[in-house]
Amino acid sequence: MNLKKELLRITSQFFEEIPDYSSAINEYKQFLLSVSNEDINNEVYLNNIQRKNGIAIGTLWAANCLDDLIRTHKFIKGIDIAIQEKIHQKGSLHILYAGTGPFASLILPFILKYADFNITYTLLEINPLSFEALKNTIKKLGLETHAINFINEDATKYNISKSFSPDIIVSETMQRALDSEQQVSIFYNLMKQANSDTIFIPEKITLSIGSSAYEIQKPDTLQKYHRKHHKVFEVSKEAMNSENWLFDKTTTQLNFAKKQTILKIEELSRAKEIVVMTEITIYKNEKLLINESGLTAPKYIEDISNNKKEPLTIESQYVIGSEPKLEIKII
Numbered sequence: 001m002n003l004k005k006e007l008l009r010i011t012s013q014f015f016e017e018i019p020d021y022s023s024a025i026n027e028y029k030q031f032l033l034s035v036s037n038e039d040i041n042n043e044v045y046l047n048n049i050q051r052k053n054g055i056a057i058g059t060l061w062a063a064n065c066l067d068d069l070i071r072t073h074k075f076i077k078g079i080d081i082a083i084q085e086k087i088h089q090k091g092s093l094h095i096l097y098a099g100t101g102p103f104a105s106l107i108l109p110f111i112l113k114y115a116d117f118n119i120t121y122t123l124l125e126i127n128p129l130s131f132e133a134l135k136n137t138i139k140k141l142g143l144e145t146h147a148i149n150f151i152n153e154d155a156t157k158y159n160i161s162k163s164f165s166p167d168i169i170v171s172e173t174m175q176r177a178l179d180s181e182q183q184v185s186i187f188y189n190l191m192k193q194a195n196s197d198t199i200f201i202p203e204k205i206t207l208s209i210g211s212s213a214y215e216i217q218k219p220d221t222l223q224k225y226h227r228k229h230h231k232v233f234e235v236s237k238e239a240m241n242s243e244n245w246l247f248d249k250t251t252t253q254l255n256f257a258k259k260q261t262i263l264k265i266e267e268l269s270r271a272k273e274i275v276v277m278t279e280i281t282i283y284k285n286e287k288l289l290i291n292e293s294g295l296t297a298p299k300y301i302e303d304i305s306n307n308k309k310e311p312l313t314i315e316s317q318y319v320i321g322s323e324p325k326l327e328i329k330i331i
């Protein structure tokens, strides 16, 4: 089988107008697993790497991110829009992908799609097992002759060369509510080094205090729905330059403003739970809405069904540490 042709055939489906992309993405994953030929079900591939700013997930979990189908398709679409925009402005492009997993799955479709253009890819991955699997996959696909730099480093510390600043930076190193993984530290490190016109993908991630309630849809059918009350944290170039992001030079610690949300009695009348809601703008109109992906599933915080007579005050602050998260205190 000509693997390049097969990769092109499978991934070109992502750019067609078809009603459902699930079978194309499943086919893509099966193809990558068979090409890489790694037995990534082996126990060592399950191990996460613990760092001071959060975890980097194990190789198998990173490969499985592909199964989050709408996420995978929308990221690829968003990156395509960004590449098309940039390629018309410049003769050559540099794309940095921080946290590739074993397949660089969000970028791989473009290496052949834009083979006639002058694009350099920098593939950055911290996990040595994912990194080895990645190099192996690229080699087996016969893509190693393209302009690809492989870097086995920590993206929270990586230094971008001044003479070769990326035009597009992609990183999907997150879970819902920006729990546990290192997305915020990675973007902070890369955003402070990037040019003002560098596109970051995702372009914006927001966390909001929300509530969930049940609504009777049809007789005997209860439908859970979520209501967003107050945006309390944002990751974007604009947010990084705002007063909500505070870098402490003495401790070299990145801190974030504490937010207070007051939920009035009227707002709570039907609410059953307090949740954290995550929304992601991948790029321009490509957005991941609530519950479209595991990344935007609301995170349960507290049952408030017995507590509707008083307004609630909720304090929240994003905190980076070995387990990054939005810390929440309901007063």
Ligand SMILES: C[S@@+](CC[C@H](N)C(=O)[O-])C[C@H]1O[C@@H](n2cnc3c(N)ncnc32)[C@H](O)[C@@H]1O
Binding pocket: 055, 056, 057, 058, 061, 062, 063, 065, 066, 098, 099, 100, 101, 102, 104, 105, 106, 124, 125, 126, 127, 130, 153, 154, 155, 156, 172, 173, 174, 182, 186
């Ligand atoms: C959620 S997976 C995503 C895999 C793939 N990019 C995708 O979207 O399907 C995140 C990947 O980023 C890597 N990673 C996490 N923290 C990192 C860091 N600080 N530097 C470089 N890579 C990191 C993990 O090892 C993992 O392979």
